[in-house]
Structures are given as C-alpha cells and as structure tokens.
Amino acid sequence: MKTTEPQFARQGHVDSLCEGRWQRVLGGDLEVLERLRGDYGADLREAVTTPFNSGGDFVTISVSCVDRDAGSYRETSIVLVVGKDVVITIEPFSGCAPLDLALARMERDGRAGDSPIEIAACVLESIADTTDELVTNLSGSTERMMTQTSSILRSLETKRAREFGVSDVTATQQELADMEELLSYCMESQLVLAEGGRHLRTLTRGRGWENRTDLERLLQDIEAIEPHIDFVHDRVRLLQQTNNLALNVKQNQIIKVFSVVTAVFLPVMLLSTYYSMNFELMPILNWQYAEPMIIVLSFIFAMLPLLYVRWRGWLR
DSSP states (O other): OOEEOOOOOSOOEEEEETTTTEEEEESOOHHHHHHHHHHHOOOHHHHHHOSEEOOTTOEEEEEEEEEEETTEEEEEEEEEEEOSSOEEEEEOTTOOHHHHHHHHHHHHTTOTTOOHHHHHHHHHHHHHHHHHHHHHHHHHHHHHHHHHHHHHHHHTTSGGGGGOOHHHHHHHHHHHHHHHHHHHHHHHHHHHHHHHHHHHHHHTTTSOOOOOSOHHHHHHHHHHHHHHHHHHHHHHHHHHHHHHHHHHHHHHHHHHHHHHHHHHHHHHHHHHHHHTSOOSOOGGGGOTTHHHHHHHHHHHHHHHHHHHHHHHTTTO
8 A cells, every 4th residue: 555645747638528618637738728728718827836716707726635546545636727617627647536437427417518616516526435435445454454453362362372473463554554644645635625615615605607516515525524534543543552462462472481481490500500610629519319419409490480480370
C-alpha cells in the first residue's frame, strides 16, 4: 500500500461531454486552459491555484480524493469551475476514477441533459462514494488482521508460541501504518470535499441557475462518511496497540527464559569457581568421594532454583 503526492500533468486534452455542458480537462496544459478561457470566459489558470472563488459568472471549487494508480494510492487534486451553462473539471492527465464513475452513472441513468450544477454535484457524490468504498475495503482488511492478531495472542499461551516471531508483527505493523496513512488521506479528502460542497451550496444560492439536486442532502451524505473513517481508524490504532502488546509479551517470554537459565546454572558456576582456586591446602581435594559429592551438590543447587521458579509460577 503506497501513496504519492498530488500532481497535475503538463500536457492534456479536453473531452466535451453531456452535450457540451461538461468540459473534462485532463492535464493542466496552459494552451488548453487558455483556449477554454477564450471559449467560455473562465480564468482556469487562476482556478488551479485558488481553492474557492465565486468571481464573475463562475464558481471555482478545488477538492481532493484518494485515487488508485497501478496498485498504489495517490491523493489527487480536482478543480471544478461551475457556470450557468458549463462546468469545467481539471484533473491529472492520467485520469481520475471518481470522475469516470460520475460519467458512468450519468450515462446509466440517462442524465445527458443535466445542468452544470447537477453535473458538479454528481462529481462530488462520486468522489464521496469512491472514498467510502475504499474505507469499506480497509475495514475488511482490518477484520482479517484482527483474526490474525487474535491467533497470535492465543499462541502465546500454547506450545506453538515459538512459531510466532518478531518479523510477523513487524510486517503487520508496517501494513497498519500504511493503512493509517491512507485513512488520514481519506479524512483530509472528506473534509475538503465537505467544504467544497458547502461552497457550492452557498455560492450558487440566489443565482437562478437550473438545479434539481438537493445540495443539502448531498452535503449530509458527504459528512456521513467521516464517522466511518473515524471508526476504521480507531480499529487500526487498536490493532497497532494489540500487536505492540503481543510483541512485548513475546520479548518478556524470551527474557524470562534467559533469566531462568541463568538462575539454574548460577550455583553450579559458583561451585566450579570456588573449587578452581589454586589453594595449597584444600582438604576436600584429598577426599576420595569429593568428585561425586560435588556432582550431587551441583545437581541439587541447580534444581532448587528451578523448583522455586516453578512453584512461584514464573514459567507460565
């Protein structure tokens, strides 16, 4: 899962749709923008750099969306310039899936005669639905990862615990970090989209333009996706904390094993250190049963810490 920065291509062309009421500009080529300015009177060069503007006969709205590109995700900027007779959209030269979705919906529903405001509303709705679909897919991915995390936690109390390694959690944490970054892009996109919807509703009010779309309902639909993003984001954060907990427990188990091994062999090391001293007179060295006695004592002193650790339950 990968994201790239918003971008506009240097070359482009124009698709005239909906009987000329929708001019879809792919790429930010200056010659194309100047030609459209001469045809419709819209200053598109200023529109690309100005998020919201209602100067003259046009309303400019700049929004963003998370778009898929060759297996990765990128945050894409889209500019809508809405007038009484035409709506002009500017997108990257590689295209934008939400705008393709809007066009497919209009063709499916026979809405070739929609007004520019209705076309702009359809574009905003398609952007919101695309984001909602992406968040739904991420929610499904979290379900799979929750099952995986639960199996890891259960394995910590079984004999299969050694099959769970740090690399497993590291890969999962990286995937969760990518999902969190993608969700932050989605939330940012929805906030900008909601702001764009409010500007469209406010700046077109009182102009007398033809509009059959309920912009208030559209704005409510856009804002309704934000709690869904928050829910999935909270789930991702919970999974991150749970995986960190599993990793800490695993590390504690490893340290516990080394601590027990050290406690078991410490008395034996003490005995071997003592009897390795080169004293001139050490009476036990002349005793014929010295070696078996040292072996027995070493065994007893090694078992006593182990029995104590088991009695205290530290090996569980």
